[in-house]
Amino acid sequence: ETGVTQSPTHLIKTRGQQVTLRCSSQSGHNTVSWYQQALGQGPQFIFQYYREEENGRGNFPPRFSGLQFPNYSSELNVNALELDDSALYLCASSLVGEYSPLHFGNGTRLTVT
């Protein structure tokens, strides 16, 4: 089975620009979530999608948005980039249910200058 893959692995953007990060879920998984990990910190939950609908959101502003597609691939979009958005962005896929572990990709390292 293929794991969770994310692209690109690294990205440099300028403050005020917009960025789209992509994720391909593990085969058969119907839920995808996104996390932001600042340097030296644990990952922070951004939001989650199930059946193409957002069904949970962390403490992130509306300029963070996402999409989930019928093939369970997903996008994270960030508008009006700020310097503090520099972080590792992680995608995780799973099946619905508290017994189901999350499978994480290796992330996209975003640097905002």
Next chain:
Amino acid sequence: DAKTTQPNSMESNEEEPVHLPCNHSTISGTDYIHWYRQLPSQGPEYVIHGLTSNVNNRMASLAIAEDRKSSTLILHRATLRDAAVYYCILRVQGAQKLVFGQGTRLTINP
């Protein structure tokens, strides 16, 4: 979200057992205890989870205190590849999101 408390760092030697503690005194009856680890330059990786009883799998064992206010992740025979940040997480029943703390940075000495 219920909080967990872990030591910032721990050190052990290769081929010795490692006991990683976690305190979660505000745990509720329906919270599952999950452990993930994050190796350098990788995303977090699921290790093990439990509710009340001790659990074993091919990676580790999870010992849960009778009052559920603490737990211990046990690596029976550490290898250099076990060097990582280990996160103890309380996952609310029915919830998909994980609330990560700072974790414990485990160093394994050859």
